Amino acid sequence: MTAVTPFLWFDDAAEEAVAFYTELIPDSQIVSLRRYPDEVPGMGGKVMHVHFRLGGRDFLAMDAGPQFPFTEAVSLYVSCADQAEVDRYWDALTSDGGQEQPCGWLKDRWGLSWQIIPDRLMELIRHPDPDVAHRSVQAMLKMRRIDIAALEAAAAGG
Template sequence: MSGVTPFLWFDDSAEEAVAFYTALIAGSEIVSMSRYPDEVPGMGGKVMHVHFRLAGRDYYGMDAGPQFPFTEAVSLYVSCADQEEVDTYWDALTADGGQEQPCGWLKDRWGLSWQIIPDRLVELIRHPDPDVAHRAVQAMLRMRRIDLAGLEEAVADTVAAPG
């Protein structure tokens, strides 16, 4: 087997979405794009196939109509180094009709779900001290956008912040 690559089915906005994603995420590019011929009823000129890379990973997409909308059952996970990175992705992906969801999840304006997760959250919820992990999870459950200061405050009397 040569590989497994996510394939995204858009209603009719693959080109716009992929251009947005590749501009937002460093190390990204549109590799190739083909369009439906005019002879295809209702689809002429729309994206039949787009190959793109996000942060160096391959994805494919297409415009294919509204039959199969995105659901939260599949999401793209963005690992963030700090609050600034969380805020950058969160603000961009929720703009223009995106929707905030609980626990660091959101839907972008095309309905694709994303998880915008700081590395520190993962460290805290995997912490060897179960009290630290529990406090971090409880704090996360009250958040939409993950707030690192809020997480650190929640665990402050059980563990020292990274230094």
């Protein structure tokens, strides 16, 4: 079976970022890390290849310079059970230079985009009553960090 694995290109912070991600997200670990040899000009000691797991899913990353920065075209989606989980991820990922974005999106300090989305949001925007779904979407569009209580109030017509 063919495996498809996301591969993240960092300027020079793969090791720091991967350590942060694997500490933050349960069921995560660094599987292996290999460094560039000192003979590689300007890259000696940096991360040539790191295999890690986030939430049980495999990822690869490397340090390779600033030529290709992250964009919002690719993001990591985190499905959250409740507001406490939303808040924990949001606070951690926006700390130390991360940036809040609209509709539950953010960029971490390395510029990688994340979607921190409570399961309740998905339930409300898929609600069988189109008015409930519409009110939920309209409320979400005004948010940065998703607020479940505010979504539920909007869905109820409040």
